[in-house]
Amino acid sequence: MAERVMDAELSAEEDEILDAVLDSDVASEAAERRQLNLAFGATAVFVVSFMLLSAVWGIADDLIDGLSDxxxxxxxxxxxxxxPIYMPRHEECIDPNNGQDPDYIGYGVGYEPSLSIDSMGNMQVTAHKDLRWGGEGTPFGPGLGGPFDSWYACEDGEMTSWDYxxxxxxxxxxxxxxxxxxxSFEPTPGNLLNSAIGSVTGGGSECLGDEGDIAVDANDVIYYLDTTLEDNWWHRFSDGGESYDMGSICQRMNTMAADDRPWVxxxxxxxxxxxxxSGAAPPECS
Incomplete structure (x- = not known):
C-alpha cells in the first residue's frame, strides 16, 4: 500500500510539473507568434504603402512627362x-462673256460640295450647280435674280456656267x-427641253440634277446620288470614277419626291x- 501511494503521489507531482512546463512553453510560443505577426503586419503595411506611393508617383511622372511631351x-x-485647286470646266463650254471673274472663267461655279475617297486614294467631288448661273435668265425669273428664260448648259452666247x-x-x-x-460626264449642249429628253433617253451627265452626295463601299465602288427635287438619280462608278457602270439610261431612284438634299x-x-x-410637314402640324 505504501509503495502504491507513493507512486501515485509521485505521478501526480510529475503530472503537475509536466503541466507547468507545457503551459509555460505554450505561453512563450504564443508571445513569439504575436511578435512575429506584428512584425510581419508592419512589414506588409510598409511594403503596400511603398508600392502605392511608387505607383502614384510613377503615374504622376508619366502624366507630367506626357503633358510635356x-x-x-x-x-x-x-x-x-x-x-487651292479649282475644279475645271470642259474647255469647249467656257464662255468668257458669262459674267464670271476673268481669272476664274475656266472653273465651275457651285456650292454645298461633297468629298469622298477610296482605298487607293482616288477622290471624288460633287457640288450644287449655282442656279443663278444657268444663263442670263432662269425659269423662276426675278425670284433668282433674272428675267424669265430657260436654263442652258454649254450653249454658246447664253452666259451659262454649266457644262452638263x-x-x-x-x-x-x-x-x-x-x-x-x-x-460619262461630258458636255450636254442645249436648254431645258434637251435636258428633259436626255433624262429619259440618256444617262450620265444628261440626267438633270440639282445637288448630290457621294459614298464609296468596301470594294471601292463609288455611288453618286443626284437629286432633281422631284426624285433622285443613281450613278455608279469604279476605277476611281474613270469607269461609269450604270449604262446609258438614267436610273431613277423612285423613292422620295421633293428631296431637297440627299445623303448617302x-x-x-x-x-x-x-x-x-423631303421637308414634308408631320401630320400633327399640317
Missing amino acids: ETGPANEVGISWLE WASWFWISTNNGSNWSHGD AAQGDGIIHYLGN
Whole structure:
C-alpha cells in the first residue's frame, strides 16, 4: 500500500510539473507568434504603402512627362496647305462673256460640295450647280435674280456656267494634284427641253440634277446620288470614277419626291444607306 501511494503521489507531482512546463512553453510560443505577426503586419503595411506611393508617383511622372511631351516640339504635327485647286470646266463650254471673274472663267461655279475617297486614294467631288448661273435668265425669273428664260448648259452666247445637266462631278486619281470630270460626264449642249429628253433617253451627265452626295463601299465602288427635287438619280462608278457602270439610261431612284438634299453612306459589298430631306410637314402640324 505504501509503495502504491507513493507512486501515485509521485505521478501526480510529475503530472503537475509536466503541466507547468507545457503551459509555460505554450505561453512563450504564443508571445513569439504575436511578435512575429506584428512584425510581419508592419512589414506588409510598409511594403503596400511603398508600392502605392511608387505607383502614384510613377503615374504622376508619366502624366507630367506626357503633358510635356504632347506640347513639346518633338510631338508637334506640322500641317501645311498647298495652293487651292479649282475644279475645271470642259474647255469647249467656257464662255468668257458669262459674267464670271476673268481669272476664274475656266472653273465651275457651285456650292454645298461633297468629298469622298477610296482605298487607293482616288477622290471624288460633287457640288450644287449655282442656279443663278444657268444663263442670263432662269425659269423662276426675278425670284433668282433674272428675267424669265430657260436654263442652258454649254450653249454658246447664253452666259451659262454649266457644262452638263447633272450636278458637278469631278475626280482625281493622283492624290488631288489634278482634277477632271468623271466618266460619262461630258458636255450636254442645249436648254431645258434637251435636258428633259436626255433624262429619259440618256444617262450620265444628261440626267438633270440639282445637288448630290457621294459614298464609296468596301470594294471601292463609288455611288453618286443626284437629286432633281422631284426624285433622285443613281450613278455608279469604279476605277476611281474613270469607269461609269450604270449604262446609258438614267436610273431613277423612285423613292422620295421633293428631296431637297440627299445623303448617302456605303459599306461592305454594295450596302448603301440613304437619308433624304423631303421637308414634308408631320401630320400633327399640317
